Amino acid sequence: MEKIFQKLSLSSASLVFIILIGIFITLFSAAKPAIDEFGFDFIFNPDWNKEVVIDAPQAAQNTQSDTLEDEIITDEDDVIIEDEDDMIADEDEEDMMLDDEDEALSKTIYGGLVPIVGTLLTTLIALVFALPIAMGIAVFLAEIAPKNISYFVGIAIELLAAIPSIIFGMWGLYYFAPIVADIVGGYQVSLLTAGLVLGVMILPFMAAITRDSMNTTPAVLKESAYALGATKFEVIKDIIFPYSKVGIIGSIILALGRALGETMAVAFLIGSIFVLPEAINDPTISIPVAMANNFGEASGLGESALFYLALILFVISFAVISLAKFYFLKKAK
Amino acid sequence: MAVMKIKKFSFTYPGVDHPSLKNITLPIEQNKITALIGPSGCGKSTLLRSMNRIHDLYPGNKYDGKIELLDLETGKYNNILEIKKENEFIKLRQQVGMIFQKPTPFPMSIFDNVAYGLRIAGIKNRSELQDRVETALKGSALWKEVHDRLDRSAMGLSGGQQQRLCIARAVAVKPEVLLFDEPTSALDPISTGAIEELIVELKKDVSIAIVTHNMQQASRISDYTAFMYLGDLIEYDKTENIFLNPKEQQTEDYITGRFG
Ligand SMILES: Nc1ncnc2c1ncn2[C@@H]1O[C@H](COP(=O)(O)OP(=O)(O)OP(=O)(O)O)[C@@H](O)[C@H]1O
Ligand SMILES: [Mg+2]
Numbered sequence: 001m002e003k004i005f006q007k008l009s010l011s012s013a014s015l016v017f018i019i020l021i022g023i024f025i026t027l028f029s030a031a032k033p034a035i036d037e038f039g040f041d042f043i044f045n046p047d048w049n050k051e052v053v054i055d056a057p058q059a060a061q062n063t064q065s066d067t068l069e070d071e072i073i074t075d076e077d078d079v080i081i082e083d084e085d086d087m088i089a090d091e092d093e094e095d096m097m098l099d100d101e102d103e104a105l106s107k108t109i110y111g112g113l114v115p116i117v118g119t120l121l122t123t124l125i126a127l128v129f130a131l132p133i134a135m136g137i138a139v140f141l142a143e144i145a146p147k148n149i150s151y152f153v154g155i156a157i158e159l160l161a162a163i164p165s166i167i168f169g170m171w172g173l174y175y176f177a178p179i180v181a182d183i184v185g186g187y188q189v190s191l192l193t194a195g196l197v198l199g200v201m202i203l204p205f206m207a208a209i210t211r212d213s214m215n216t217t218p219a220v221l222k223e224s225a226y227a228l229g230a231t232k233f234e235v236i237k238d239i240i241f242p243y244s245k246v247g248i249i250g251s252i253i254l255a256l257g258r259a260l261g262e263t264m265a266v267a268f269l270i271g272s273i274f275v276l277p278e279a280i281n282d283p284t285i286s287i288p289v290a291m292a293n294n295f296g297e298a299s300g301l302g303e304s305a306l307f308y309l310a311l312i313l314f315v316i317s318f319a320v321i322s323l324a325k326f327y328f329l330k331k332a333k
Numbered sequence: 334m335a336v337m338k339i340k341k342f343s344f345t346y347p348g349v350d351h352p353s354l355k356n357i358t359l360p361i362e363q364n365k366i367t368a369l370i371g372p373s374g375c376g377k378s379t380l381l382r383s384m385n386r387i388h389d390l391y392p393g394n395k396y397d398g399k400i401e402l403l404d405l406e407t408g409k410y411n412n413i414l415e416i417k418k419e420n421e422f423i424k425l426r427q428q429v430g431m432i433f434q435k436p437t438p439f440p441m442s443i444f445d446n447v448a449y450g451l452r453i454a455g456i457k458n459r460s461e462l463q464d465r466v467e468t469a470l471k472g473s474a475l476w477k478e479v480h481d482r483l484d485r486s487a488m489g490l491s492g493g494q495q496q497r498l499c500i501a502r503a504v505a506v507k508p509e510v511l512l513f514d515e516p517t518s519a520l521d522p523i524s525t526g527a528i529e530e531l532i533v534e535l536k537k538d539v540s541i542a543i544v545t546h547n548m549q550q551a552s553r554i555s556d557y558t559a560f561m562y563l564g565d566l567i568e569y570d571k572t573e574n575i576f577l578n579p580k581e582q583q584t585e586d587y588i589t590g591r592f593g
Contacts, residue, residue: 220433223387224499227431228450228506229423238449242440 027314030307034110037301042308045111048274049302053106110305112312113232114274118191118286119313121277122266123259126202127196130255133199134206135248136320141207142214143236154211169268177269183284186281187271194270194286198262202255209254213247216239253324260317263288289311336509336540337384340399340408344376344383346395353379355393356398357566359559360559361510363403366541368555368572370548372587375561377544381512384542385421385429386413402428405509427454430503434515438487441504443479444455446487446498450451450506465505473501473540474531493524504539511535517550521560531552548588552576560584 029163034042137157141150176197177188184192217240225235232264241248273291285293287309298306337360344354354376361367361384369377379388388394401410402425413425427450441444447466456462466483470476475497479490487498496516503511513532517525532541533554545551551558551572558575560568560583567573568584579585 136571212360218437220435221437221439223390223441224433224437225449226390226429226455227385227387227426228502229427230453231423233421234453238441245440 005120022064024311024314027307027311031304031311033301034304034308038110038305038308042110042305043116043312044113045109046113046274046276047109047111048114048305049108049110051106051108108301110302110308112287112305112309113284114276115287115290115309116312116316117276118270118284119288119316121191121228121280121284122195122270122286123256123332125192125221125280125324126198126259127252127256130201130203130206131252134210136204137207138210138214139236139240141211143231143232143240154208157204157207160221161208165201165265167263168197168201169265172265173268181281184281186279187283189269189271189283190281191270191277191284192280194266197265197269198259201262201265202259205258206251206255209251210244210248213244213250216247217243249324253321256320256324257317260313260320261288263292267292334362334363336403336405337361337542338379338397338399338401339384340401342380342383342396342398342400344388344397345395346379347391347395347589352395352397353564354383355564357561359566359569361540361542362557364536364538365538365556366536366543366554367557367559368588369542369544369550369559369561370546370551371561371567373546374563376564377561378514380561381431381514381542381544384413384510384512385426386416387426387431389422403509427506427510429510429512430506430508431512432496432499432503432514432516435519436492436499438490438495438498440488441486442484443487443490443498444483447501447505450502453508457459466501469501469505472504473497474527474534475501491524493520493527496520496524496528497531500528500535504535508539510540510542513541515544515546518546524549548576548590560587562587 038045137153141154141157145153172193173189176194180190180193180196181188186192191301221239221243222235225239230238266286267289270286272285272289273283274285274290275283277284290309291306294302295306339357339359339361342357343352344353345352356378359367369380371377380387384400396414398414399412400414403410403411403462413429416422416425439449441449444466447464447469451462451465452585456465467476470479475494478494479498487495490498496519497553500511500516515526516532520528529550532543535541543551543555558570558572559566560575560579560581562583568579568581570580574580575584576588579588
């Protein structure tokens, strides 16, 4: 009996690794053509879906690149108007046909810098915005509010965590974005708007988990500090926070995971253009949004490049989370 | 002389219709050890926790009567049940320290643990802190074992060492009274012996009230013993009288092990 149980738990534990490795292999093999073509330059190249001319006579190149630039611009305009997806698809097909004809003269290159930067920055903004507020909420719920108030606010927070992200996206676009634009100026859809709404989305997670881990602080430990003459503030700062550090870091890790991969809400708010943002209120794009918007009509190298992006997102999430886990948890001990 | 005078004291927990302590009158003598004994649930902890008003971390308790604490500077007694302001609570808890059943090291270094009470009392001078931490650790018979690893986490100490650390931490702020709630019940016999020795040593400087389930412990270390039963104080006397010829039948039954 015990043997069976051992085997069962071992196999379910190894399943996790198999899935993890399986996903990695799938992503890697699908991304392989793009990796072979662009190598690591992909990460630092800000151009997405850009035609470049290779080895052509001088005169031909000039005219060619002129028309091509025009094409790229119209392409970008189309991406902003999201409900005209079909049109983009048509045009992309045309592009592809063009590619085939002019294969000797030009090729399409893909670089991931813009979505990578967009993903990292929106996540960073979300975290910077959400962390202090979540800590404040958690302290209030765990230590300051009377029991019944804490109970009802706690339920409200958990409800907030249950709202589907598309609703956050719509709310952000119609209500929040104009307010942000009024205050900081610039575009309504931007890095900042997306980051802030993302922050609102991860806030309840962080607050709830942090509150729960604060509540695990043993009462005698708090009493010991009070018995030395500590104030409530000192007990929170010196006892409860250090004690619940592990839980707090855990909540940050979960929030990071959610923020890095969030698609729907960000798709509404980030602007979805492949342009490197120069200011915090510029529109740009993130990795999941780039994939969601372009997967339907992508093929060939473009599709492979999207897989390359997915692989990068996978690696970023993995790296960020293991870094947080090993570095901070070691420090906490 | 009594450092604390508990007078006609009654205590009721919130949401409970009867008092858990009834009409207790009891002195805590200066530089002596007073043991509180009695069967489980008789109210020993409740009484001890009233003496530094740690109960007040949770709302809704009802106090009756008086608990007077001697102010060593002015020589006057103040009723601690009248305290309402946070700074008065802080002062009370600096005067009346507490050690719990389980060791409660804070998640910080050994040094910072002992220095904690001093730091929050406003002492910032590095060399003064070092002096007082060293004195407290020596006074708690822990210095020899930890002097070369003061910056390590207190969590790495053994249970007995952690408990002595907690005592050092409480002693460092120089309280008048120290309250111990079954300080050795989670420890092995050797650590228990060390803590008992330490408590006897400490009474030179502080007055001590200790709750214990261990009858031998009470008879070994205490000068006075109070026997409680179901929220009443049955008998209070010199320890030898309680153990050798108790006046009350209930006391005799309890110490001879016939109940409880
Ligand atoms: N927080 C509380 N709320 C309500 N009643 C309580 C609370 N704490 C203790 N009591 C009750 O008060 C009475 C005295 O409890 P207390 O903890 O003081 O006993 P004790 O003598 O310390 O027992 P033990 O030896 O088991 O520690 C008990 O009947 C207990 O059920
Ligand atoms: Mg008790």
